[in-house]
Amino acid sequence: TYFIDLLARRAAPAALPPAAPAPIARARHRALSSPGPDPRAAARLGEAAAAARDRGAPSVAAGLGLLAARHTPADAVPGADERRLQAAEDALTAGETDLARDIARQVLAQATAPVDRVRAWIVVIDAAGQAMAEIDAVFPHALADAGDDPGLLALVRYQLAWRALLMDGEMTKAREEAAAAAGLAARAGDRPTELLALGFQAQMETLMGHPDAPATIQRAMREPQDPRVACDHNGAGAARFRWLIMGDRLAEARTTITALLHEVQRRGMVESEVHFLRGLAETELRSGHCGRALDLARESLRLARDTGIGEAATAMFTSLAEAAGGDVDRALALAREAVDRAEEDGDLIYLSRALGALGHAQLVAGDAAAAVRSLRRVRELEGGLGVVDPARGRWHGDLAEALVRIGEPVEAQDVIDVTRQQALRLERESVLAVLDRAEALVRAARGEQGPAERQLTSAQDRLGKLGYGLEEARAAYALAGLRTLPHALGSARAGGTPMPGPASFDEAARLFRRCRALPWLRQVESASAGHQTSPPLASAALDTLAATERQVAALVMEGATNREIAARLFISVKTVEATLTRVYRKLGIRSRVDIVRLAAGRRTG
Template sequence: MTVRRDFQESARCRSDLVIGRDELVTAARDQLARGGSVLLHGPAGIGKSTVLRALAADYGEAARVLRCSATESESHLPFLALADLLGLVLEEVAGKLPTAQRTALESALTGRGESTLQNDGLALRLAVLSALRALAADGPVLVVADDLQWLDAASAELLGFAARRLGDTPVQLLCAVRTEGQEYDRHLRASPPDTLAVRLDPLSRAQISALLDHRGYTDLPRSTVREIHRTSGGNPLFALELGRALGENPTPPRPGEPLPVPTSLRALVLSRLDMLSADARRTLLVASAGARPTLGLLRAAGRENAEAETTQAAALGLLATEPEGPAVRFAHPLISAALYAEAPARERRAAHAALSTAASDPIERARHLALATTGTDPDVAARLAGAAALARERGAPSVAAALGLLAARHTPAEGTPGPDERRLLAAEDAITAGETDLARDIAHDVLGRATGGAARVRAWMVVIESAGQSLGDVDAVFPQVLADAGDDPRLLALVHYQLAWRGLVVEGDFAEARQEAAHAAELAARGGDRRTELMALSFQASTETLMGHPDAPATIKKALREPQDPYVACHHNGAGAARFRWLLMSDQLPEARTTITALLREVRRRGMVESEVHFQRFLADTELRSGHCGRALDLARESLRLARDSGIGLGASAMLASLAEASGGDVDRALVLAREAAGRAEEDGDQMYLSRALAALGYAQLVAGDAAGAVGSLRRVRELEHGLGINDPARGRWQGDLAEALVRTGEVGEAQELIDVTRAHALRLGRESVLAVLDRAEALVRAARGETEDAVDRLTSVQDRLAKLGYGLEEARAAFALARLRAAPGSGPASYDEAARLFRRCRALPWLRQVERAASADAEPPAPVPPAASVPASDALDGLAAMERQVAALVMEGATNREIAARLFISVKTVEATLTRVYRKLGIRSRVDIVRLAAGRHAT
């Protein structure tokens, strides 16, 4: 058992975890640590060997490892795998085997003699079993077998015989086998009874992206990574081969063109193509060129015998055989990609030409027409531009961007609109779709040629937009953009709108950001650019809201005036979002939820990925404030997944996910996410989101019981927001948490000062929920000063106010604080039922666990109380601070540190620190000395 514990610890300490397989690897490690066996299974290239090597490397530190790795070409050689496993230990175990078994085993492994399963069956089977038992007598043994499907039949039979009979012998199997579906059953039956079958499934897009980055393919556009994931089907081997081919290809594929499929993969998936008839192969080529091929589409494209030819392909495993109506689906996306890549360009164009008339969707017809056409053609370009506009209306900006680039390719240089104008429109569609790297590449391509100010400024705007929160990376371009804009108010409005963002993100100056936004709105109005005017007004309104500026409501109304722009109305920096922020900060939670739900629905319809990421986070924030922690956690996790997948809003999504995890999920996970968000904000130089991330970190630390850590994080938030000029406490709502943490660490004076300053701002702005939370914190201050009755009255009122405002989690926290005060020494029995009920209603699991611990501590029988415990602390412990006197008094009652922490609503670490100060002030060394000192003073 010690060996297995050591194995678990060494496995946890390894940093080279297999990408995308964390949970799977953990389950397998736990199985091995329990003494069981593991069978990894899945299709070729899915990563079985990689996982097997990682597990074997971990276990090799705790046990002897016997290995074999079979190949298809050697699978006909009998006893080859057995020789790999036992050949090097034969001399070690031979002397421990009976003569008949030793002779049979030596003959099989060395090739001397005529040993076969037919001649020496029982002796050979028993010899393998005895050899494994002999090795296990000196310590655990792990048998590692890769590519089990190629194991020679004799070795497989012998290994299975032994595995089924090992019993409690410390021999475990770690095997990997190539399978499709549930074909691993027969291999599982040949394994020990306690074997865990683990299937390796395809990786997600984010995991494929991480894998490519890890292997050095870091410069691939996000749209290309998405295509790699689609083509590979999530298979890591296929994805890496595609990435390698792209890395070696000096000319990346253009939109609409397939990925280059390397020869290694073509050979892997197209080995059965030669068995197809020529007509069937042409039919499959047309299917590979189509977006959603059906039998009807293939017939319309001139493939009259499509049904018979696809049936032939399905019999060869090239097409899926399960019924899916009229759809024609390849068995794996890579088969389609390889088939298309293998075809000559002339045959591809012919396939697209046939589909350009057969497809029913106008977008598909235009795409096929473009891919069937060479050179520039204004009619083809116009049809593609129209298809891009239709895709945009349908909420498919990614498709619109690809079609726009095809339109630009077919647009003559002297045409109107010109190719660069169409490229820029495609770049703007790419921004909307969240494909910022593609947009940036297009913009730089235009900047390399364009000389006109309008085109250059528009391209610079794409470059700046694609930087996201990392505006510091493009800070140097602003002088050039201003020069390109000249004195054109429309162009200058675009530049000053981005300068407003620069003032907020880079400079951390809300006043400057507000001024630039107002100037941008004026310039846009003068130039007749209503969209930019509305965006600038919305930004100004949001800035004023966060500043607590009195003009914020008026600016919001101005931004909402007609005529409106549908794009701005639902943009995450538009007027609707500004109004949502105001509603949320003004305690209008139901209306805020309705507003953000409608906005989220609209951006999903339009395919606005960046706005979707932000709005999903906003909705999670609304649910969290309402006390719907489970719902908030689901939304926050989905927002973070989407952010990681798209590369948009990662820091902000990690911040909100941290808050949701600390409230309704895993506190350790919350701490990790908060530190990730803070690290990203610091790396980007984003002071605004840095303060939000640190506030999330402070809250998670408070929930985790680290009051001192929470104080450190939240004090830094206070400094940052003071420097930024943020005066509205409803923005981050961290002040109550800091005050509570300060009480827990015994810094009651600072807590009261913070409450007084924050209350003044909250009163001025009418922030009722903030005022209630501040009153809850002040009740804790009063309790720490011994004013328990007043504290109880305050908390009772606070709980009622928060319930009426709809802040379920804050209401539950007030009930918890009230129960803990009532459980204080001398207050009589207290019930935590109400707090537990409220936290349970919120699904606030971390808080509910705190309630359970507090209730458990109060339920424990008190320790024997020495006679001196009846002496009032004020008689014996003069000169101590209020918190120190309370802790000392509870020590004299016989309370443990954990009981003291529960009753005073502080952490155990704070109790320990307070006692250290008491010892130092009184010149004593232990808690027993406190009792003795008090008893001595009482006697005099």
């Protein structure tokens, strides 16, 4: 038809690289010079498409496949629709979702064979990504076309597993659909679909803390493996990576995700590349390599923006990387973008992750009240979703810490107690150490100075041994601030204990510097400088200021000019001026002198 011919002409010339192998170039040239059906041209183009696919050029394969379909006679095997569907699947691999969707819709407009129609529906569903709400009406048609064929039903039930997770937020139902899909695929002898379904089932069981998770992962990793699925971002390799990183096996996780990333880059699998770049960035962040994590996260975000693949999830993780090693304001903006996109898509799974990133960024920015609001929503969402494993989002320690900061130690202790039970059952050692760090803050808020210090010291040591460099540094920072910044813990320190000097922050500064955790390092430097030369702002007023605002106010109290403040904080003079304007508004004051007066407890009207 004219529409398919147009797609073929649009895809193939742009996709063919200058250095294309001679057989591919010859096949395309002959096809373009041949008008109408030509079985020999179709066969040559089909072979050229397969060669391009094997060479990691799926975009080229899609264009060649469309040309092959145009030259395929009506009674040929494989038929024109089968070739078009293979081209659509190649387009998906290359990240060309609009092209894939257009091809599938055209096939659906004319195909009658159930196998072609179901494959086309699957392309439409895959092209929608996480925005499944937009194509929800597709599922009944796909089921009707599948009939009672186990192979076709397996394809649809696998997609229904994703629907149950992303749209309904029903993790148990998602696991059941995936298990059913795996069983149907095994009956039909469809090993690729069986492996994908087992990989998905394993991921659900991991998040649920289900005891069958290790056995399902072993089933998914069992031979024979299919090369098309082995490195898929929803396959068994990805499930094993998630299991490793949640189980604190960071070195093995890095080896696994690096191998997967190299393979998908070789094959030109753009969607999987976005996912695996993000996975490698997560591994580096957990290990305390914040600069490396930030570089990888930004690279993943650029690729996601270019292709339109996984933008919400990638923005969410890049927010975490920015909060650790980059710019806190950008972290906040990216997290809010991820929240908005997840809400628009009706994606409850990534909404909880995005809110977790937002809460973390708000905590790093010094807005504990906002962090509590965001992370309380995460707690409610994950409870409804059935997420049990606290290593999934690792937001629990942040929520407890933020609750302490706003004066809610009872609720903080409840978060710690409930999460600790789950972490103990699942043997999540790093989660337990972070919970101990948070519990030390609760104890300090109650005036239990000695036990708090001992618990923080133990938590720091354990996190260091496990390889969680950033969390280790945060424990050192909390330990340094235990006596020097009591207002940051939500209550005054019990009297009588000598106040240590700025040297107390040296260890935290060293660890943050090693991690290249710049936002945290600036906090340490500000806290140390503020303790050395100026009294703290009144606690109630300080709680209203973000981290940068607090740093600027502290330097004003030292008598620094705007230019000096800009140089100290590595920001522009205009940013200092705008920050001071916000400080004046939040504190209800008019000048720099009022900041000093407020700090001294002599606020004037």
